[in-house]
Amino acid sequence: MKGYLWTGGDPGSQSTVAPPDNGRLAPWEAIAVEAVGNVIEFWGFKRNQGRVWGLLYLRGEPLTAGEIERELDLSKGGVSMLLRDLERWGVIQRVRVPQDTVWRYAAETDLVRMVTHVVEEREAAFVTRIRADLSEARRLAEAVGGVPPERLRKLERMATLAEHVERALRLFIKTSRLDVAGVLGAFRDGALGRKGER
Amino acid sequence: MKGYLWTGGDPGSQSTVAPPDNGRLAPWEAIAVEAVGNVIEFWGFKRNQGRVWGLLYLRGEPLTAGEIERELDLSKGGVSMLLRDLERWGVIQRVRVPQDTVWRYAAETDLVRMVTHVVEEREAAFVTRIRADLSEARRLAEAVGGVPPERLRKLERMATLAEHVERALRLFIKTSRLDVAGVLGAFRDGALGRKGER
DNA sequence: CATATAGTTCAAGACCGCGTGAACTGCACC
DNA sequence: GGTGCAGTTCACGCGGTCTTGAACTATATG
Incomplete structure (x- = not known):
């Protein structure tokens, strides 16, 4: 460096x-x-x-x-x-x-890669945290007892929703990576007469 | 209302x-x-x-x-x-x-739909604007003349990159919609015993 | 009509992130 | 060692957003 x-x-x-x-x-x-x-x-x-x-x-x-x-x-x-x-x-x-x-x-020409990378990390960590929170909530709700089952189901649904969003997100990042990769090739050779090697 | x-x-x-x-x-x-x-x-x-x-x-x-x-x-x-x-x-x-x-x-149970909708509008409008800016820049650069062609190419590349990102984004929204739709069904029936009809 | 309570609006203020600019460090050259 | 410039760090202030709280409007009730 x-x-x-x-x-x-x-x-x-x-x-x-x-x-x-x-x-x-x-x-x-x-x-x-x-x-x-x-x-x-x-x-x-x-x-x-x-x-x-x-x-x-x-x-x-x-x-x-x-x-x-x-x-x-x-x-x-x-x-x-x-x-x-x-x-x-x-x-x-x-x-x-x-x-x-x-x-x-x-x-460098890695800006796009960096952005997708950071965004990926950020979103992934975030969604993970949300799911953890939701299951914690569910655990607590079961522990105290007396919580009507339909409310427990709501928590469950929110959690599975989060899961699905997470999956969609990952897919997006992956395809976006792929989609962008092609452009990056052309992108790169115009910046400096040299290529990044990290 | x-x-x-x-x-x-x-x-x-x-x-x-x-x-x-x-x-x-x-x-x-x-x-x-x-x-x-x-x-x-x-x-x-x-x-x-x-x-x-x-x-x-x-x-x-x-x-x-x-x-x-x-x-x-x-x-x-x-x-x-x-x-x-x-x-x-x-x-x-x-x-x-x-x-x-x-x-x-x-x-209502439309929260997810609303979020995807708003996000979609926001991103779409945004990316469109960026592309417009970039082609404006290119137009101006050509107008003044004397701008080395490799710089013009850079502008072009940025524009095509934006295009690709836009396409990836749309794909994401569509699949996310689809992916989430299934969950939404289960999601919905637990909220109120009634459906929105706006 | 008087009163009370629900609901709305908006100016003032709390809050927060970013960029500034001044003080500081490091380095080269004389 | 001293001068000057490149580069870094950080307390402060500015600008923006969100929330509050009080004044105001609307509505029901006797």
């Missing part, structure tokens, strides 16, 4: 194709970055985590924290924390340009 | 089977109610909406706003608003006991 060397295109070319890092995003970039932010927020992460990843992905070349700070209008501290989260999840990579002292960050 | 008459079991029986409405939930009830609250919150609704529905469902017989207020330790105003939401969504029903002046509220 110490970062890698960045051996991308020559530094001179960066100013020829696009506003280099004059501080303000191109409108189309802003829209796309915002879109990623919305998606990521929708899935329960921080909007800015998505914006940072989106920017890095769109640019294709590694950016410094300072550049990110300017482009997305975030604070120094904020960027630091966001980058740390993203790096820990393996969706960005810390790279060092030879004979330059600052770290740069590049987008 | 004016409510229906409640012609359930005789009023005398209510005090024989369980703590009638002494103000505090039985422990097993509390757990179950809380579980429903958690689920509902998980899906983006208010926790207390779930708790109210859960209580009504578990009790099986219609409760007054005052009873709900005491059992769940909520404020008068809060209960009023929660009930209004739930009623508007068709997951509870307002009933009137003959020759009694207060409204009572009974759980």
Whole structure:
């Protein structure tokens, strides 16, 4: 987790194709970055985590924290924390340009995989907990006695419902994984001329 | 939306089977109610909406706003608003006991259907919006010109990815519906000896 | 009509998560 | 050692959401 060397295109070319890092995003970039932010927020992460990843992905070349700070209008501290989260999840990579002292960050293409993974864990743990609660309730209800059987049946039904939802959820994640996998192939080869290996 | 008459079991029986409405939930009830609250919150609704529905469902017989207020330790105003939401969504029903002046509220069994429905709408609208944003970004990028083609391709890939996610999502909702439908049958007949007919 | 109780509405406040910015650490270069 | 910059940490404040509680309306009862 110490970062890698960045051996991308020559530094001179960066100013020829696009506003280099004059501080303000191109409108189309802003829209796309915002879109990623919305998606990521929708899935329960921080909007800015998505914006940072989106920017890095769109640019294709590694950016410094300072550049990110300017482009997305975030604070120094904020960027630091966001980058740390993203790096820990393996969706960005810390790279060092030879004979330059600052770290740069590049987008991995694993964002989708990460999202499905985290969501999977979250939902699974959640549904499991619910089922545990419900059976605990049922146990207690039986223990105290005097609870009319039709109420016990209600508890049981809620539990089986939870089970079914759980199964549907797992199925979703699996198919979604499969469905997305195909796209990911094409997705990946456009990011950096290199592939993730975690 | 004016409510229906409640012609359930005789009023005398209510005090024989369980703590009638002494103000505090039985422990097993509390757990179950809380579980429903958690689920509902998980899906983006208010926790207390779930708790109210859960209580009504578990009790099986219609409760007054005052009873709900005491059992769940909520404020008068809060209960009023929660009930209004739930009623508007068709997951509870307002009933009137003959020759009694207060409204009572009974759980419908459509909670699951409502959740899937709302979630479906929400996600669908969301994903659609994302796709629109992305193609807008692409349009703008092409319009300004000078944007390197590999960046345009990135935008395209993000859009197709969104499409695939959308498809997976729809599939999930459909199968989940189907999967849950079976349970719903059993689920339903235990709530009230009556079916919704809105 | 007066009174009491059920029900609604809404401004004020509690609460919570996120980002900020300042203080701090670490490192390179002079 | 000192200066400057990259990067980290964290107490605080802002903005949002949810709940409360009090004022208000509606409705039944004598």
